[in-house]
Amino acid sequence: MTAENNQPLLSVRNLRIEFPTRRGTLVAVDDISFDIAPGEILGVVGESGAGKSLTGAAIIGLLEPPGRIAQGEILLEGRRIDDLPYEEIRRIRGRQIGAIFQDPLTSLNPLYSVSRQLTETIQTHLSMNERQARERALELLEEVGIPGASERIDHYPHQFSGGMRQRVVIALALCAEPRLIIADEPTTALDVSIQAQIISLLKRLCNDHGTAVMLVTHDMGVIAEAADRVAVMYSGRIAEIGPVQEVVRAAKHPYTHGLMGSIPHIGHHVDQLTQIEGSMPRLQEIPPGCPFNPRCEQVSERCYVERPNLQVAEKSEVACHLFDAPGLEVRAGD
C-alpha cells in the first residue's frame, strides 16, 4: 500500500522536539516529516535514543514536560492536532489514534478487572450503556484471541500471562476503532515464542479494521514481516524511508546498510555481516553536518559541514550526500 493515491491519514511535517535544560536546549527530534496512509503499517526502526518513542508520544499529545514540540505540525486527515486544547486531543486519543506500549505487564491497572477497563474505555468514546459496552468488550476479547473470553472477562490482569495481557492491551487500544495505532515496541517485553503471534495478530486486526499502524521496533524481522513501509531514524532524524522491500533489500543510507547487515533472517542472503562501529552520539554531542558522519565508512568532506536532506532515490527517500548527484549508485544492490 502506498500513500500516493489519496490523502494521508497522518502527516508529520518538520517536527522538532526539544528539551530545555539548564545547559542549553537538547534537540531530541530534529525536523522530521513523514506520512502514514490509511490502513498502512509504517515500521520505525533505529537505535535506542533515536527519538522513536518521542515521535509517537508527540503524535498522541503525550509528550511529558519539559519535552515540547518546538516546531512543525501534525495533521490527522488534514486537520492539525498538535495545537489542540487538552479536551479535544483527549477525545482524539483512543478514538482516532490508539496506542500500545512496550510492557503489557504494567500497562493494565492491577486493581480493576479486564471488563471494567474495557467498558470504561468503550463508554468514554462510544455512547453505549453498560450492557452494550460489556457485549462489545466480550467481542473484542474474542477477536484478539483470548480463549474462554466470557469467563476471562471478569478476571484481573495478574491472572493473565504476558502474551494474553498484550492481547488485552490490543483489545483496549482497538475499543473505539481508532484509524491509527501507535505501537511502541509492542513485543519487546514478551517471550520470543509469543512475539510472532502478537505481531501477526496486530497485523491481521489492523488489516480487518483498516487501521493504520506506526510500529516502533528494534526487530528487523518484525519489520520485514509486518510493515508496508519503513522509516529508519538516527539521532532524531529520518535517515531513510521507503517501501519495506526497498529498504530491507536495497538499503541506500550507509546506516541502514549497517542495520540490515545485522539481520540474517530476512529472506535474502546477506554475504557480509556488517557491523557499525561506534554508537549513536548523545544529544549534546550530535556533530554538525550529517549526524552519522563519525561512523560512516563512506564519509566525505561535505558530510561534516552540510546536513543532508531527505530526497527521493528510486522508490525511497534518503538523507545522505551520496545520493545528491543523480545517477550516483553506491553499494546498493550488491
Added chain:
Amino acid sequence: MIAFLVRRLLQAIAVMAVVAFCAFFMFQFVGDPVNQMVAEDATEEDRQYLRESLGLNDPIPVQFAKFALNAAQGNYGISYQHKRPVAALILERMPATLELAITAAVIAALLGVPAGVYTGLRRFGFTSKLIMTLSLIGISLPTFLIGILLIYLFAVILGWLPSFGRGEVTHLGAWETNFLSISGIKSLILPAITLALFQMTFIMRLIRSEMLEVLRTDFIKFARARGLHNRAINYGHALKNTLVPVITIIGLQLGSLIAFAIITETVFQWPGMGQLFLQAVQVVDIPIMSAYLIMIAFFFVVINLIVDMLYYVVDPRLRIDQPGGGGGHG
C-alpha cells in the same frame, strides 16, 4: 479468606498474650502497691491482710493465669487510687478519648487526602507549594505547642472556643457524647484539630508521594493514551492505587491517635483515658496502667486486622494468589 482470617486471629491472640504478660510484670517490678494503699501508720498485719486479699502472695504463674483470665473477661482489678474497678473507670473515660481520636482521624483524612491528591497533581502550582510549606510546620511543631498556640488564639484572644474540658455532654446510656450539644461540639474542635494536625500533614505527604509514584506508571500512561477523562484517571485509577499503603498508614495512625491522645488530653484537660493513665502513672496505680496498656494494644491489634481485611477488598491480587485465599472469588 477463612484461612487467612484464622491465621491473623491467631497472630492477634499471640500479640495480646505477650502484651498481657508485660502488663502483668509491671505488678512485679514497679513499686509495692500496698505502700500506696495503706495509711502511714498501718501495722504489718494490715499490710499482710491487704496482700492476701489482693492475691499478691500467690506464686507468680498462678498470679499470671488469674490475671490473664480476668483480663480476658474485662476484669482488671481495683484501682489502688480510686478504689473502684478499673474496667469501670476506663469505660467511663473511653468515650471521651474515642470521640476525640475519631474526630481527629476524620478531620485528618477529610483534609489530608484531597490536599495530598491536589499537591500530587499540581506539583508545580503555587498553591501546592504553599500547602507543602505549611505542612512542614504541621509536621515539625510538637503537639503540645500547637495546642497551646490554638488555645491562645481561639480561646484567649478571640474567645470563640473553650480552652479546656468536654463542655456539656449528652448521655446515651453509658456513653457520654460530645456530638449532641453545641457546647460539646465547640469543646471538641480545638483538641481534635490539635490532635489531627500531625496526622493530616502526614497523610497529605504520603498521598502526594504515592500519587507522584503512581502517575508515572505505565498503566496511567496507557489510560491517558486511551483518552479516558482526567477525573477517571486521577481518582479512579491513580488514587485507588495509592490506597493500599494509605490504608495501612491511616490505620496505624488511628491507633497512635488513641495512644498519643495523652498529650492533647493533658493540654486541654480532656477527661479521657490518657488523662486517667497519666494520673495513674503519677501515683503508680498499676492496675490502671496495665489495663491501659492492654487496651491500647487491643486497639492496635483490632485496627491491624481491619486494615488487613481492607487490603483484600482493595487489591484483587491478594484475593487470588494467597494460598487459601482462592475459594469464593467471583
